[in-house]
Amino acid sequence: MSKTVVEVKQLTKVYKDHEAVKNISFSLEENKIYGMLGRNGAGKTTIMHMLTSQLFPTSGDIEVFGEEPYENYSVLNRICFIKESQKYPQNFRVADVLEIASKVYPMWDEAFASRLVKAFDLPLKRHVKKLSRGMLSAVGIIVGLASRAPLTVFDEPYLGLDAVSRQLFYDQLLADYSEHPRTVILSTHLIDEINELLEHVFIINKGELMINEDVETLRGRALTISGHKDQVAKFTAGKKVIAEVPFGVFQSSTILVESGKNDKAEATEMGLEVTPVSLQQLFVHLTGVPIEQTEVQS
Numbered sequence: 629m630s631k632t633v634v635e636v637k638q639l640t641k642v643y644k645d646h647e648a649v650k651n652i653s654f655s656l657e658e659n660k661i662y663g664m665l666g667r668n669g670a671g672k673t674t675i676m677h678m679l680t681s682q683l684f685p686t687s688g689d690i691e692v693f694g695e696e697p698y699e700n701y702s703v704l705n706r707i708c709f710i711k712e713s714q715k716y717p718q719n720f721r722v723a724d725v726l727e728i729a730s731k732v733y734p735m736w737d738e739a740f741a742s743r744l745v746k747a748f749d750l751p752l753k754r755h756v757k758k759l760s761r762g763m764l765s766a767v768g769i770i771v772g773l774a775s776r777a778p779l780t781v782f783d784e785p786y787l788g789l790d791a792v793s794r795q796l797f798y799d800q801l802l803a804d805y806s807e808h809p810r811t812v813i814l815s816t817h818l819i820d821e822i823n824e825l826l827e828h829v830f831i832i833n834k835g836e837l838m839i840n841e842d843v844e845t846l847r848g849r850a851l852t853i854s855g856h857k858d859q860v861a862k863f864t865a866g867k868k869v870i871a872e873v874p875f876g877v878f879q880s881s882t883i884l885v886e887s888g889k890n891d892k893a894e895a896t897e898m899g900l901e902v903t904p905v906s907l908q909q910l911f912v913h914l915t916g917v918p919i920e921q922t923e924v925q926s
C-alpha cells in the first residue's frame with residue numbers, strides 16, 4: 629500500500645469575513661502527480677499555502693510526512709513550493725538563487741539544474757530583477773525540479789512562459805519523475821496541456837472540494853461522440869450533453885455517462901466515433917455555466 633504523504637482533515641480558512649476554504653479533507657499518497665484545479669478565487673493557493681506551512685488554517689488538521697508542518701524543519705526541508713510570482717532578493721543573480729536552493733534542498737541535483745539552465749537558455753550571471761517574466765518563471769521551475777523534494781508544489785508556475793518552454797517543463801517533469809518518483813501537486817488553468825501528466829485530480833469550487841478522483845475515473849464520467857449530426861442527435865436524445873461542436877453536417881457532442889448504461893457500445897453500433905473526453909471539457913462542465921444556460925450566438 630502507498631504511504632500517505634499529506635493528510636488534511638476538515639480544513640477551513642476564513643479571511644476576515646470570507647470563507648476561502650470550507651471544511652476540506654483529503655490525502656496525498658507518495659509518488660503521485662496531483663492536479664489542483666479550480667476557477668479563479670476557488671481557494672487553491674490558500675490550500676497550498678496551508679499545506680506548505682505558509683499560512684495557518686482557521687480550523688482543521690494538516691499532517692505532512694506524519695507530522696505537523698508548522699516550524700518543523702524536518703518536514704519543511706522535504707517540501708518545495710514554487711509560486712506563480714515567486715520573489716527573489718533583487719540583488720541576486722540566477723546563479724545565486726540556484727546556489728541557495730542547492731543548500732536548502734537536501735536532494736538537490738546540481739547536474740540536473742545545470743542541464744535545465746541550458747535547456748531554458750537562462751543567463752546565470754544576470755540579476756533576477758533584469759529577467760523577463762518568463763525567465764523568472766523558468767528559474768522557479770528549475771528550482772522546483774532540481775530540488776527533487778519529496779513533496780513538490782507548483783502553483784501556476786508558468787506565468788509568461790511561452791508554449792515551447794511550458795512543454796519543456798512538462799517533459800522534464802515527467803522524465804525526471806519517472807526516474808525519481810515523488811509527490812507533486814500542480815495547480816494550473818492550462819488543463820489540456822497537463823492532461824497526460826496528472827494521475828489524480830482535486831477540483832476546488834468556491835472553497836469546497838468538489839472532485840477528488842483518479843484521472844481515469846474522472847474521464848470515464850463522459851464521452852465524446854462524433855459523426856453525422858442527425859445520427860449524433862439521435863444518439864444524444866435524452867442524454868445529458870455537456871458540450872457540442874458542430875462542423876458542417878458533422879457534429880461532436882460530449883455526454884455524461886449514466887451509470888449502468890453502455891453508451892460507448894451503443895454509439896459504436898450506430899457507427900459513431902467515440903473518443904475520451906478532455907479533462908478541460910469536464911472541468912468547464914463541472915465548475916462552469918451549464919450548456920443549457922449558455923446563449924448560442926447565431
Ligand SMILES: Nc1ncnc2c1ncn2[C@@H]1O[C@H](COP(=O)(O)OP(=O)(O)OP(=O)(O)O)[C@@H](O)[C@H]1O
Pocket residue numbers: 643644646648666667668669670671672673674675
Ligand atoms: N490574504 C487574503 N485576504 C483576504 N482574502 C483573500 C486573501 N487571500 C486570498 N483571499 C481570497 O480567498 C479566495 C481564494 O483565493 P485563492 O488565491 O486561494 O484562490 P485560487 O484558487 O488560488 O485563485 P487563482 O486561480 O485566481 O489564483 C479569493 O476569494 C481571494 O480573494
